[in-house]
Amino acid sequence: MSNAQGFDPATISAEDFSRLVGTMSEAQLGDAIHGIGTGRVLDRVFEQMTARFRPEHAAGVDAESQFVIRDGGDEHPYLVVIRGGRCEVKPERGKEPRVTLVADVLSFVKLVTGHAEGANLFMTGRLRVAGDLVFALRLLSFFDRPKPV
Numbered sequence: 001m002s003n004a005q006g007f008d009p010a011t012i013s014a015e016d017f018s019r020l021v022g023t024m025s026e027a028q029l030g031d032a033i034h035g036i037g038t039g040r041v042l043d044r045v046f047e048q049m050t051a052r053f054r055p056e057h058a059a060g061v062d063a064e065s066q067f068v069i070r071d072g073g074d075e076h077p078y079l080v081v082i083r084g085g086r087c088e089v090k091p092e093r094g095k096e097p098r099v100t101l102v103a104d105v106l107s108f109v110k111l112v113t114g115h116a117e118g119a120n121l122f123m124t125g126r127l128r129v130a131g132d133l134v135f136a137l138r139l140l141s142f143f144d145r146p147k148p149v
Contacts, residue, residue, distance in 0.1 A: 008036075014048050018113035018146035026106050038071045038105055045112055046078050046089040052144040053087035065139055066097035071105040082142065099131035099139065114145045 012020070021029060033041050046067075061082045069076040079094040080087065103111065107126040110116035118140060121127035129136045 012044075014052065014113075014146040018115070021109060021113045022115055029106055029109065033071075033105060033109065038069075038074070039076060041109070042069055042076050042078070042105070043091070045109065046080070046091070049080065049112070049143055050087050050089050053082075054142055054144055055085040055087075058082050058085070058087075058142040061142070063098040063135065064094045064096070065135075066094045066100040067108070068093075068100065068102045069105050069108050070102065076105075087142070097131065099129060099133075099136045101136060101139075102128040102130075111140075112145065114147060 020032075024032065062084075063082055065080045065082070067078045067080065069078070077091070077093045079090045079092055079097065081090065081094075103121065103126060107116060107121050111118060111121060111127070118127060118137070122129060
């Protein structure tokens with residue numbers, strides 16, 4: 001797992017993906033994501049969010065959260081719906097999300113793998129938040145993020 005050559009986002013574990021992200025420069029990470037396909041990588045990340053959902057941390061939450069991941073001129077929208085102790089992800093835009101988070105693909109991948117913190121990305125302009133900022137701060141705690149090494 002020392003490089004990204006041949007890694008398959010459909011089979012790599014979240015922990016292995018996190019370790020891989022931690023070993024790469026931004027240029028290497030960008031090349032790896034683009035080599036595999038941004039959509040494939042993001043689909044897997046959001047699929048893992050559903051699998052790593054911690055309903056006990058989202059008790060009483062009934063909300064839609066919009067993620068818009070930018071890669072150059074392309075935008076990849078994902079709607080994360082938390083309702084009734086369940087989490088569902090849809091590759092689409094929501095009508096009235098409680099919060100919208102916009103990030104470039106590298107910042108987002110670092111955030112979800114534990115190699116960047118949302119507050120730091122927000123303060124440096126690499127993560128934009130619209131809507132309920134307090135809810136946005138809680139959002140990642142609803143998921144079991146892989147531990148960085």
